[in-house]
Amino acid sequence: xxxxxxxxxxxxxxxxxxxxxxxxxxxxxxxxxxxxxxxxxxxxxxxxxxxxxxxxxxxxxxxxxxxxxxxxxxxxxxxxxxxxxxxxxxxxxxxxxxxxxxxxxxxxxxxxxxxxxxxxxxxxxxxxxxxxxxxxxxxxxxxxxxxxxxxxxxxxxxxxxxxxxxxxxxxxxxxxxxxxxxxxxxxxxxxxxxxxxxxxxxxxxxxxxxxxxxxxxxxxxxxxxxxxxxxxxxxxxxxxxxxxxxxxxxxxxxxxxxxxxxxxxxxxxxxxxxxxxxxxxxxxxxxxxxxxxxxxxxxxxxxxxxxxxxxxxxxxxxxxxxxxxxxxxxxxxxxxxxxxxxxxxxxxxxxxxxxxxxxxxxxxxxxxxxxxxxxxxxxxxxxxxxxxxxxxxxxxxxxxxxxxxxxxxxxxxxxxxxxxxxxxxxxxxxxxxxxxxxxxxxxxxxxxxxxxxxxxxxxxxxxxxxxxxxxxxxxxxxxxxxxxxxxxxxxxxxxxxxxxxxxxxxxxxxxxxxxxxxxxxxxxxxxxxxxxxxxxxxxxxxxxxxxxxxxxxxxxxxxxxxxxxxxxxxxxxxxxxxxxxxxxxxxxxxxxxxxxxxxxxxxxxxxxxxxxxxxxxxxxxxxxxxxxxxxxxxxxxxxxxxxxxxxxxxxxxxxxxxxxxxxxxxxxxxxxxxxxxxxxxxxxxxxxxxxxxxxxxxxxxxxxxxxxxxxxxxxxxxxxxxxxxxxxxxxxxxxxxxxxxxxxxxxxxxxxxxxxxxxxxxxxxxxxxxxxxxxxxxxxxxxxxxxxxxxxxxxxxxxxxxxxxxxxxxxxxxxxxxxxxxxxxxxxxxxxxxxxxxxxxxx
Amino acid sequence: xxxxxxxxxxxxxxxxxxxxxxxxxxxxxxxxxxxxxxxxxxxxxxxxxxxxxxxxxxxxxxxxxxxxxxxxxxxxxxxxxxxxxxxxxxxxxxxxxxxxxxxxxxxxxxxxxxxxxxxxxxxxx
Ligand code: SRM
Ligand SMILES: Cc1cc2nc3c(=O)[nH]c(=O)nc-3n(C[C@H](O)[C@H](O)[C@H](O)COP(=O)(O)OP(=O)(O)OC[C@H]3O[C@@H](n4cnc5c(N)ncnc54)[C@H](O)[C@@H]3O)c2cc1C
Ligand code: SF4
Ligand code: FES
Numbered sequence: 001x002x003x004x005x006x007x008x009x010x011x012x013x014x015x016x017x018x019x020x021x022x023x024x025x026x027x028x029x030x031x032x033x034x035x036x037x038x039x040x041x042x043x044x045x046x047x048x049x050x051x052x053x054x055x056x057x058x059x060x061x062x063x064x065x066x067x068x069x070x071x072x073x074x075x076x077x078x079x080x081x082x083x084x085x086x087x088x089x090x091x092x093x094x095x096x097x098x099x100x101x102x103x104x105x106x107x108x109x110x111x112x113x114x115x116x117x118x119x120x121x122x123x124x125x126x127x128x129x130x131x132x133x134x135x136x137x138x139x140x141x142x143x144x145x146x147x148x149x150x151x152x153x154x155x156x157x158x159x160x161x162x163x164x165x166x167x168x169x170x171x172x173x174x175x176x177x178x179x180x181x182x183x184x185x186x187x188x189x190x191x192x193x194x195x196x197x198x199x200x201x202x203x204x205x206x207x208x209x210x211x212x213x214x215x216x217x218x219x220x221x222x223x224x225x226x227x228x229x230x231x232x233x234x235x236x237x238x239x240x241x242x243x244x245x246x247x248x249x250x251x252x253x254x255x256x257x258x259x260x261x262x263x264x265x266x267x268x269x270x271x272x273x274x275x276x277x278x279x280x281x282x283x284x285x286x287x288x289x290x291x292x293x294x295x296x297x298x299x300x301x302x303x304x305x306x307x308x309x310x311x312x313x314x315x316x317x318x319x320x321x322x323x324x325x326x327x328x329x330x331x332x333x334x335x336x337x338x339x340x341x342x343x344x345x346x347x348x349x350x351x352x353x354x355x356x357x358x359x360x361x362x363x364x365x366x367x368x369x370x371x372x373x374x375x376x377x378x379x380x381x382x383x384x385x386x387x388x389x390x391x392x393x394x395x396x397x398x399x400x401x402x403x404x405x406x407x408x409x410x411x412x413x414x415x416x417x418x419x420x421x422x423x424x425x426x427x428x429x430x431x432x433x434x435x436x437x438x439x440x441x442x443x444x445x446x447x448x449x450x451x452x453x454x455x456x457x458x459x460x461x462x463x464x465x466x467x468x469x470x471x472x473x474x475x476x477x478x479x480x481x482x483x484x485x486x487x488x489x490x491x492x493x494x495x496x497x498x499x500x501x502x503x504x505x506x507x508x509x510x511x512x513x514x515x516x517x518x519x520x521x522x523x524x525x526x527x528x529x530x531x532x533x534x535x536x537x538x539x540x541x542x543x544x545x546x547x548x549x550x551x552x553x554x555x556x557x558x559x560x561x562x563x564x565x566x567x568x569x570x571x572x573x574x575x576x577x578x579x580x581x582x583x584x585x586x587x588x589x590x591x592x593x594x595x596x597x598x599x600x601x602x603x604x605x606x607x608x609x610x611x612x613x614x615x616x617x618x619x620x621x622x623x624x625x626x627x628x629x630x631x632x633x634x635x636x637x638x639x640x641x642x643x644x645x646x647x648x649x650x651x652x653x654x655x656x657x658x659x660x661x662x663x664x665x666x667x668x669x670x671x672x673x674x675x676x677x678x679x680x681x682x683x684x685x686x687x688x689x690x691x692x693x694x695x696x697x698x699x700x701x702x703x704x705x706x707x708x709x710x711x712x713x714x715x716x717x718x719x720x721x722x723x724x725x726x727x728x729x730x731x732x733x734x735x736x737x738x739x740x741x742x743x744x745x746x747x748x749x750x751x752x753x754x755x756x757x758x759x760x761x762x763x764x765x766x767x768x769x770x771x772x773x774x775x776x777x778x779x780x781x782x783x784x785x786x787x788x789x790x791x792x793x794x795x796x797x798x799x800x801x802x803x804x805x806x807x808x809x810x811x812x813x814x815x816x817x818x819x820x821x822x823x824x825x826x827x828x829x830x831x832x833x834x835x836x837x838x839x840x841x842x843x
Numbered sequence: 844x845x846x847x848x849x850x851x852x853x854x855x856x857x858x859x860x861x862x863x864x865x866x867x868x869x870x871x872x873x874x875x876x877x878x879x880x881x882x883x884x885x886x887x888x889x890x891x892x893x894x895x896x897x898x899x900x901x902x903x904x905x906x907x908x909x910x911x912x913x914x915x916x917x918x919x920x921x922x923x924x925x926x927x928x929x930x931x932x933x934x935x936x937x938x939x940x941x942x943x944x945x946x947x948x949x950x951x952x953x954x955x956x957x958x959x960x961x962x963x964x965x966x967x968x
Contacts, residue, residue: 487922519875519894521920522929547875551916551931554876559931563911610916806873809912810881811889812866817879817912819886819905834910 007032007307008093008103010083010249015280015296016109017044017064019304024073028308034075035101037093039082040132043067048293048459051160053136054167055762056719062133086253088273105275107303108263110246112281112291116239117152121214126221126236130161131243139238143168146235148220150174152211153240154181159325161240162203166326172203173232175224177241179208185321185332189349190374193356197328197375206232245282245289258284267313269303277303290317293458294426301429318388318426322373322380327759329377334387335360335370343369346398350375357401359383366392373401381465389422415469424465427458432469439473446470446755447713485746486523489516493671493746497531501742506536508548526550527746530633533669534741535782537789539796546806552631555807556793557613560606562820562831565613567593567605568630569620570666573640573658573678574601583623591616594828600637600675602628607829609816614807617794626666626792633747634669635676638662639687643680643697650680652697657726658686661695664730667790668737668783671744671753675710689717692750693733698722702729706736706764709751718754718761721769731780735768738779861956863965872964877915877928879904882966887955888915889964890928890939900939901955901966906930908950 009016020036023029038044045062053062070077078095085094092100114129116122126142129135143149149165151158154176166172174181180191181198195205210227217223220233245262256264256272262284269277269285279299281291290296295317305312322331338345342363349356355375362369368386373379379401386393386400394400420433430453443449446467450456456463484490489511491499496511505511508528512520520528529548532538538545552558557565569584584603588595591612593605608616617627629635640658644650658678668674677688678695687710688694694705700723708717721732744753757763766772797803809817821837822829866880872891880887886904904912909932917928919939927936927945936945937952944950956967 488920518921519892519919519926521922521927522918522934525918525920543873546873547919550918551913554916559913559916561909561911561932563913563916563932805871806878809879810886811871811878813881815881817886818884819912 004031004033005104006102007034007105007107008037008101009034009107009109010037010093011109011111011246011280011282012036012038012040012044012077012079013109013111013280014044014047014064014293015111015300016107018297019107019109019279019300020070020073020075021065022300022304023307026304026308028304029073029075032105032307035103036070036075036077037081037083037095038077038079040134041080042133043070043077043079045133047131050130050133050136051164053133054164059133083249086249086276088253088276091275103275105307106277108250108271108276108278108282109280109300110249110282112243112245112289114239115242115244117211117241119211119213121222122239124214124222124237127214128236128238130157130164130238130240136164139164139236140168142236143170146170146221148173148234149236149238150224150232150234151238151240153242154178154205154207155184155240155242156182156321156323156325157243158240159198160323161238162198163326165236165238166201166203170235173234174198174203174205175209175211175232176205176207177210181205181207182330182332185336186330186372186374187337187358189347189358190330190356190372193349193351193354193374194325194328194330197354198326201326203326243281243291245284247282250278250282258287258289262289265299265314267302267315268306268311269299269314270306277306279303285314286316288316290319292317292319292321295319297427297458298429318384320380320384320387322377324759329373329375331371331373331377331380333371333380333384334368336372338370340369346401348398348401348403350403359397359401361393361397365397368393368397371401378464381462381468385418385422385465389419391417415465415472418469424469425453425455425458425462427462428454430455435466435469436473439470439477444470444474445713447752485527486521488512488518488520488524491515493527493531493748494743496528497534497742500528500531500535506532506538507545508532520548522550523746526553526633527671529553530669530671530746534786537667537669537786539791539793543802550631555610555613556617556627556631556797557608558631560831563610563817564606564820564831565608565610566630567608567613567616567620568598568602568628569625570628570662571602571637572662572666573638573655575640575655575659580623580625583620583625587616587619590619592822592829594830601639602637604630607822607831609809609820610807611809611814611816614798614804618798621792621795621798627794629666632669633672634667635662635665635674638665638676638678639691640678641680641685643678647680649683650697651699652680652702654678654680654686654695654697657695657702661693661730661733664787665733665737667793668741668786670737670741672747672749674737674750690714691717693717693736695729701725704729704732706761707750707754709749711749713751715751715755720761720765732768734783735776735779736764738783739764739767739775742779742782861967863958863960863967866964866966869959869962869964875919877917877919879912879915880966882955882968885968886912887966888917888928889957889966890915890919892919892926892939895926897940899957899959899964900926901957902928902937902939902942903952903955905952906932906935906937907952908935908944908947909933914952 044064082096083093092102114131149170150173151162152175154174162174211224212227213225214222217233221235224232247263250263263278265278265283269279271278280296302312302314320333338360343360345360347358358372360370367390371383418432422432438453443452456466525548588605594607596604598604638658638661640655643654675691676693677686677691679686679688680697689705690708690710694717696703702724703722704720705717706720709715821832823832874893877888877890880889887901888904890900904915906914913931917931919928926939929936942952942954958965
């Protein structure tokens with residue numbers, strides 16, 4: 001439309017794209033004809049998680065948007081095209097290719113660029129920076145023929161870059177000009193602990209070093225000469241010595257800049273020319289540059305509101321941060337250095353555990369001004385809320401950081417104490433009130449909250465707080481959330497697992513007596529039944545264990561809506577002989593059972609009365625069937641495709657492997673059900689990537705995927721390891737599963753477990769592949785025990801008169817349940833509706 | 844002739860005098876669990892909790908919310924002071940002493956008297 005205003009956005013980084021999203025969400029985008037200049041060769045991506053590129057994330061994984069999105073919204077985006085000049089008089093932008101684009105309103109979201117100290121030699125080959133995906137690709141390339149890497153800069157980004165260099169397998173040095181690491185955020189004490197932790201990881205830290213030049217090296221590609229006369233030989237140099245606002249265009253067209261750069265903006269994010277806005281890291285507000293994504297998003301929100309004709313103000317942003325640097329937790333809140341006059345601080349330092357914590361309080365001791373946490377930052381969320389909401393501190397503020405001794409209750413800040421307006425997620429501007437509303441509207445797990453409020457989808461710093469808020473809100477609504485397993489045990493499932501194993505406890509009664517109260521309930525009993533089974537694999541229907549089983553486990557079958565049961569024999573890998581198939585048909589026919597092929601590649605027989613189960617199973621067992629554990633929180637099915645034996649594309653015997661794996665892990669009791677899939681090639685007919693354990697044949701071996709899930713909230717499995725031989729594959733699966741069994745919450749599938757695992761996939765890899773916790777031998781031995789002690793529960797049941805007695809509907813009669821009535825539909829039985837049931841004589 | 848519905852599956856009329864009916868031996872019961880028992884033509888859920896002073900508990904086997912005779916197959920336990928069974932169908936709790944459903948205030952299932960006499964279990968309506 002001709003009369004639409006022309007809006008041009010220069011820069012398609014995190015903030016520039018966020019602005020577009022906000023304009024689209026509010027509908028304001030439709031009022032403009034929008035053109036976006038995107039200098040990089042790809043659309044906006046998640047720079048905050050840039051380093052995950054080295055943990056296997058691809059550029060696609062990091063992408064924040066797609067070309068289709070822009071196309072659908074009718075927004076023109078010039079990818080790989082920088083704006084080279086702004087003509088404010090004619091209101092046009094000159095594009096790199098020469099084209100001129102007119103604007104009525106202009107937004108600068110040009111971000112910042114890495115500062116490279118102008119020392120001689122800074123522009124030599126293999127002198128790199130760390131800001132874009134292209135930079136990371138260049139780094140990977142350069143690392144290929146390097147042995148040593150030096151990072152210039154020991155700040156937050158420098159340490160992150162050092163991790164990358166280390167991960168690329170290079171001997172790594174960090175060169176810092178200041179006398180300590182992370183000088184901006186962390187104080188001396190914290191820095192010292194951080195340094196020793198990082199050195200322990202094999203990174204060499206050089207502080208107080210001023211590099212004067214980079215020249216040809218003798219033993220390496222470069223030599224860095226230092227002002228103190230020393231030098232370092234290194235093959236590549238990575239500059240990470242701070243960022244500078246990208247204000248070149250603004251400078252050239254005469255917009256007001258700060259003394260040290262940055263485009264000056266007012267509270268509406270307008271520059272000195274009211275037709276031009278600046279947001280994100282290029283903008284200077286109140287003399288400050290905000291080098292974090294959350295304030296940038298806030299600015300984008302203000303500019304978007306303004307462009308939609310609404311009023312909004314940017315009034316500064318909190319610069320507190322929490323990071324994991326090389327596996328070390330570091331957090332800095334507010335006035336970390338205690339610069340405010342009259343402020344006082346409390347310090348806790350544990351040089352053995354390498355933990356350092358400091359809180360800075362105001363003169364009166366009422367309010368928190370700042371904090372530093374190194375080595376353990378679990379109090380970050382609480383402390384941040386104390387500061388942001390000016391919450392009255394407890395009598396002894398140091399209680400907030402002192403470790404809890406046995407029995408002492410943690411002095412935390414319940415999310416309950418936060419006002420509705422408390423900011424939970426500053427990246428996406430989500431308050432406690434927003435979260436509470438979302439929970440009221442039915443978002444009752446973290447995944448749902450993330451997708452409807454976006455909370456915790458930015459830097460992730462608010463994840464712990466979000467979780468505790470969710471827990472407390474669910475708790476208030478009477479929903480079960482407490483990580484305590486139930487009122488009878490003040491422990492998590494993981495704790496109980498440990499207690500059972502360490503205490504060699506074999507029965508519920510022993511555990512209850514030692515560690516619980518009351519008589520138990522339907523929450524703790526099955527969970528503990530499952531733990532006992534995972535640990536000792538005793539027969540689940542022995543008398544002391546019966547009362548623990550969920551009804552499905554107790555009758556070794558799934559209860560249906562009318563109180564009857566389904567019967568699901570195991571069909572490993574979905575492979576079945578004609579003879580066995582015939583037996584299934586015969587048994588179903590004899591007992592008149594409804595027969596259906598399941599989604600798990602086997603056959604389900606429905607409508608068996610409890611008292612019929614033993615007879616049905618006797619026949620199945622005689623024909624060589626075993627229980628399929630369709631009732632158990634245990635291995636369900638290993639879905640397979642036919643694989644190389646028959647399929648013209650198959651590269652390996654997926655069906656054979658599936659059968660083998662199903663036999664190996666059948667009977668393993670776990671926190672929730674476990675499903676496998678094995679596909680014979682990348683066409684993935686077995687849908688392995690949607691399974692807890694997924695395996696796909698490659699030309700060179702097997703690719704292993706973990707923690708996938710179908711069901712209510714589908715999740716693709718993560719690629720865990722590639723091209724494995726079978727022995728290694730099985731070793732990894734053993735360990736992953738046993739680690740899951742020992743550490744997951746009750747009823748937590750592997751997908752959710754993974755999402756809650758601190759350190760995620762990388763951490764799991766380090767445990768399973770590098771044996772970071774030194775537990776692999778133990779995990780394998782535990783799995784060995786379970787595999788060796790496997791016995792078909794139905795076989796044991798039909799051979800045990802004691803168990804059989806329990807399959808009667810009445811203890812004092814052989815009659816069946818007269819309320820179970822079937823009618824026929826599509827030639828098979830189905831439960832009768834109430835109104836279809838025959839009329840009976842009343843007494 | 845009337846329909847077989849949930850109301851008349853749970854008769855509410857009290858028998859005139861307390862008549863005890865022999866059901867089974869105490870050894871036929873599984874501790875900490877329930878089983879079904881037939882009292883006349885009524886389906887009873889009988890629970891054996893040897894560590895409780897009463898030891899035996901009996902309520903109707905019919906779960907009026909799930910509409911099936913399944914309560915005997917639920918897991919027993921306590922919620923605070925109340926001893927309860929959780930229905931295996933949709934997990935509502937029923938008080939073993941009063942038959943009251945904890946989740947739905949207007950729902951209660953019938954209770955029966957149960958006792959142990961010389962190693963035998965007896966029920967009365
Ligand atoms: C029979 C079957 C449907 C069918 O007719 O095909 C089925 C039936 C049931 N599913 Fe399922 N699921 C069946 C395949 C699946 C699949 C497909 C698959 O395995 O490839 C899925 C999605 C994949 C996944 O699990 O990741 C599936 C996701 C679920 C879920 C959601 C799980 C989740 O994590 O979101 C539940 C609920 C739960 O477990 O809490 C569930 C629960 C159930 C229960 C046990 C519900 C219940 O408590 O009564 C059903 C009773 C089974 C019975 O009586 O035997 N079923 N269910 C399938 C049996 C497969 C088998 O041979 O064992
Ligand atoms: C390794 C790393 C880790 C980080 N970790 C965190 C963290 O944990 N938490 C946190 O809050 N922040 C973190 N940050 C900072 C965060 O990424 C930035 O705050 C955020 O990306 C700023 O967004 P922006 O849009 O202002 O700038 P950018 O994302 O840099 O985007 C600016 C874009 O504009 C383009 N551009 C510039 N000039 C032109 C032009 N003339 N024409 C066209 N396009 C142009 C640039 O090429 C760039 O793509 C990290 C940054 C890095 C590099
Ligand atoms: S995945 Fe598909 S194509 Fe590959 S072997 Fe299996 S059936 Fe064949
Ligand atoms: S604060 Fe960054 S994701 Fe919530």
